[in-house]
Amino acid sequence: MMKNKKNYYKKKQQPPGTLVYTGDQSDDSQELHLITYNKDKIVHKKIKTIDEFINEENLGIKWLDVIGLANVHSIEEIGQKLKIHRLILEDILNTRQRAKLEDYDDSLFLVIKKLSLLEGIEIDAKQISIIIKENMVITFQEYDEDAFKLIKKRLEEGAHVRALGADDLTYAIVDSIVDGYFDVMEILSEEIDKTENELMDDPKKEILNRIYSLKRQIVFFRNTVWPVRDIANTLSRGEIKLIDQKTSYYFRDVYDHSIQVIELIETYRDTISGMMDIYLSSISSKTNEVMKILTIFSAIFIPLTFLAGVYGMNFIYFPELKWRYGYLGFWIVSILITAAMIKYLKSKKWL
Template structure:
C-alpha cells in the first residue's frame, strides 16, 4: 500500500487498484481520532492516539463510534482496513474525496459516502465536505475531511440520553448521522429563500449588472447542490430496500423518514432553480423596460426638435430676399413658432399616453 497526501486524481493513473492515496484538498494536516462507546447503562467518550486504542472495544457488546477527522494520513485508514477486514477499494474510495454519493453492501459491513453541505458565508456560498461511513455490527466509523461540529448534537444526545439512541444498535447510529447530514440542507434552503426574496425586491426597484452576477453565482451553487444531493435519493432508497442483517426492521421507519427529507430537499432545489430562471427573466425584462423608457424619452425629444430643426434650417439659408429678415418682429416671431410647435407636440404626446 502507498500513502501520500494531497494528490490530484491524475496522479493515480497507472497505480494498482486499492492504492491508498489521499485525493483532494488537505483541510487539516493532522488527523483527529475520537471514540464514543455506549450502551444502555454507560457512555465513554475519549480521544485516540491510534486505531490500536479502539481494538479493545471490538469484543464488547456496546456500540462503538469512531470519528476520523482529516484524511491526510492515509496510514490510519489503512490500519482500520487491516484490523476490521475492510476491502482495499473501499479504503481507496474513502481517501478519494471526489466520490459520488452511494451505498455499498458487503458481507460484514455497509459503506456509505455522501456530501455534507454547510453555508460558508452570508453571500450564499456553500462549503462541501465528503463524509464516509463504515457500519459494522457494533462499530461505526465516520471519516470526515474537516474538524468541525457536524456530529456534535448526535454525540450530545448519546452522552445525555438513556433512551432510544442508547438502546438501539449501530444501524440507528448510522441513521442519526445520515439524518444530521441531510437535515443541514434545510437550513441552506431557508437561507436561499431569504437571499432570493431580497434579490427579487432589488431587481424590481433598481436592477444593476451586479445583480446579474449574483444570480449567476447563486445558480452555480444551486447546480452544485443538486449534483451532490440528487444521488442521495438513490442511496436512501437502496437503504430501504437493503436486505442486510445490519439494518433491523425497526430502523426502516427512520430511514424512510430520511428518504422523505431527501425528496423534499430535491423538490425544493428544483423549485429554486425555476425561481432563479424567473429572476433572470425578470432582470432582463426590467433592464429592457428601463432601456425602453430611456429610448422613449429620447424619441420624444427627437420628435419635438425635428420640426424646430426644419424651421431653423429654412431661416438659416442664405437667400437674398427673405421678407422676415427685414421685419422688426421676425426674431420673436420665430421663437413663438418654436414654442407653439413644441407645446402642441408635448400635449399631443401626453394625450396619447406616451409621456
C-alpha cells in the same frame, strides 16, 4: 479549490485501489475517537493508534471516528487492520466523491455530504464516509467540525439510544446530516426573499451578481442532495442485510426529508429564474423608457431643425431676413410647432 483540483489530477491513470488523498487538508494530523457502548454503559475516549481500538472491549457497539485524511499511510493501516476493502479506502480519500451507497459482503459503505454556509451564501460541503460492519461503525471526516456532537451527546445521556444497533447509529448520523440541509435551505430562502424585494425596489447590477451567485449555489445544492434521495430510498427498502427491517422504516423518514429538500430546491430554482426574468425585463423597460424620451425629443426637434436649416442657408434673397419681425416670427412658429407636437404625442398617450 485549485489545490483540491491539483490533488485530484494525481488520480489520473492510476489503477483501481490506488490511495491518493484529493482533499485540501494542509497537514497530516489525525485524531481517532473511540466510542463503545451498550444499554448500561458507554466509553468515549481519544486514542492514538488503531490497535487501541481493536484491543478495546466491545460493550456491544463500537464506533471509530477518524478525523483527518491527509495521512494516507494511517488510513491504509486502519483499512488493513479492520479489513476494509481497498476500493472503499480509495473513495474515502477522494473527497470529491459523489454521495453514494455500496453494499459489500461484510460491510456497507456510505458517502454523504455535510453542508454548511460560509460567509455570504457560499455552500461548503464536507464529505462524511461511513462504514457499517457487524456491531461496528467507522466514520471518516477531513476536519473536526462537531458533525457528530449531538449524536455523541444523545448516546451519553440516553440509555434507550444505546440499546440500539449499529444500523440505528448509522440512521442517526445520516438523519442529522439531512436535517442540516433544512438549516442551509432556510438561510438561502431568506437571502432569496431579500434579493427579490431589493430587485422589485431597485434592480441594480449588484442584484444581478447576487442572483447569479444564488443560482450557482442552488445548482450545487441540488447536485449534492439528489443522490442522497436515492441512498435513503435504497436503505428504506429493507433489502440490505446490515440494516434491520425496523431501522429501514426510519430511513423512509430520511427519504421523505430528502424529497422535501429537493422540492424546495426546485421551487427556489424557479424563483431565481423568475428573478432573472424580472431583472432583464426591468432593464429592458428602462432602456425602452430612455429610447422613448430620446425619440420624443427627436420628433419635437425635427421640424425645428428643418426651419433652422432653411434659414441658415446662404441665399441672398430671403424675404423674411429683412422683415422687422422675422426673428420674433421664427420663435412664434417654433413654439407653435412644439406645442402642437406635444399635444399630438399626449393624444396618442406617448407622453
